[in-house]
Every structure is written in C-alpha cells, then in structure tokens.
Amino acid sequence: MDLAAEFRTITPLSEVAFRLAVASLCGMALGIDREIRGKSAGLRTHMLVALSSAGTTLVTLEIFEMLKATGHTDMDPLRIVQGLAQAIGFISAGVIIQARRDVHGLTTAVNIWLCSAVGVAAGAGxxxxxxxxxxxxxxxxTGMHFIEKWVFRKGPRD
Structure with a gap:
C-alpha cells in the first residue's frame, strides 16, 4: 500500500488546511457576538458549522474532480451544497424558541446559517x-446591536 497515495488530494494539502483555517476563523469571528451575549450557540458552534461546511465543500470538490478524471461528468456538486443548506436550516431551527408570543433565537439561527455559507465559500477556495x-x-x-440599544432604546434581544 502506497501511504503517500492515501493522503493525496487534487487540492494541495496546504491549500486544504488554509481553506479550513479561513472557515474556522470566520466562524469564530461570527460566533464572538453570540458568545458575548450568552447565546446557546457561541464560538465553538459557529466555528464547527463553518468548518464542517468547508469540509463538506472540499470533499464534494475532491469527489467531483476524481470522477471527472475518470470520465464521469454527470455529478452536480451543487446538490451537496443544497443538502448542506437544508441540514443547517434544521440545526438553526433548533435554536429558535417561541414563548409567550415572543420569538427568541432568530439572529443566532441566521448567524449559524451564515456561518455555513462562509464555510462553503472558504471550502471552495x-x-x-x-x-x-x-x-x-x-x-x-455589532453595529445594529448599538443602534437598537441606543437609538431605539430596546433592551437586549436576539
């Protein structure tokens, strides 16, 4: 067994690592606000969503390129991204809470969904x-938090 062949990818491993790092760092940047505000989905959740989305995108691109090299060109890599968007939507829905005619967690849910898009972008290079x-x-x-707080005099919301 050729061990080097087992670790060979179409995308250079240094680029793979860079794409995953970009996704993780962007997820961290988006999770900081949620973490500071004490929301259930904070730094780790956002980082992992972005990382998993980037990883899924990279795997999809690698499979597509491998199949293309063998003459199979009927695979549509966008279908994987569509499935990912649905899965993230399901996870985001779990963050939304409705109680006493009030809805909480929408911003966090959308932020998780956005982290997935950032991960897909990073994974695609x-x-x-x-x-x-x-x-x-x-x-x-950050900006809208201050506008809501100071201009509209609203209390802390999600």
Missing part, C-alpha cells in the same frame, strides 16, 4: 468572499 461576508456580518451584528 473563495477566501475573499468568505472574509467579506464575515466582515459584513460582524458589522451588522
């Missing part, structure tokens, strides 16, 4: 897109 999405989301999470 779209580093700039992953970083720009993260910057916009972090600005929205």
């Amino acid at each position: 779209l580093h700039a897109l992953a970083l720009i999405i993260t910057l916009f989301a972090a600005a929205i999470l």
Whole structure:
C-alpha cells in the first residue's frame, strides 16, 4: 500500500488546511457576538458549522474532480451544497424558541446559517468572499446591536 497515495488530494494539502483555517476563523469571528451575549450557540458552534461546511465543500470538490478524471461528468456538486443548506436550516431551527408570543433565537439561527455559507465559500477556495461576508456580518451584528440599544432604546434581544 502506497501511504503517500492515501493522503493525496487534487487540492494541495496546504491549500486544504488554509481553506479550513479561513472557515474556522470566520466562524469564530461570527460566533464572538453570540458568545458575548450568552447565546446557546457561541464560538465553538459557529466555528464547527463553518468548518464542517468547508469540509463538506472540499470533499464534494475532491469527489467531483476524481470522477471527472475518470470520465464521469454527470455529478452536480451543487446538490451537496443544497443538502448542506437544508441540514443547517434544521440545526438553526433548533435554536429558535417561541414563548409567550415572543420569538427568541432568530439572529443566532441566521448567524449559524451564515456561518455555513462562509464555510462553503472558504471550502471552495473563495477566501475573499468568505472574509467579506464575515466582515459584513460582524458589522451588522455589532453595529445594529448599538443602534437598537441606543437609538431605539430596546433592551437586549436576539
């Protein structure tokens, strides 16, 4: 058995590691706000969602390229991303709580879903897109919190 062949990927392993690191760091950046506010889905959850989405995207791209090299071109890698979006939607729904005519957890749920999109972008090698999405989301999470708190004089909400 050729051990080197077992670890060979179409995408260089250094690029794989970089993509996974970008996803994890972006997930961390998006999870900081939720962690600071004491929400159930914090740093680790957001980092793992982004990492798992990047990992799923990388696996999909690797399988697609391997099949393409053998002449099988009928696979659509976007179907994997669609399935991932549905799974993340299911996980995000678990964060939403409805009690006494009030709904909590929507921002955290959407943030988890967004982390998945960031992970897909990072896994696909779209580093700039992953970083720009993260910057916009972090600005929205932080900036809108202050606007809601100071301009609209609302209490802490999710």
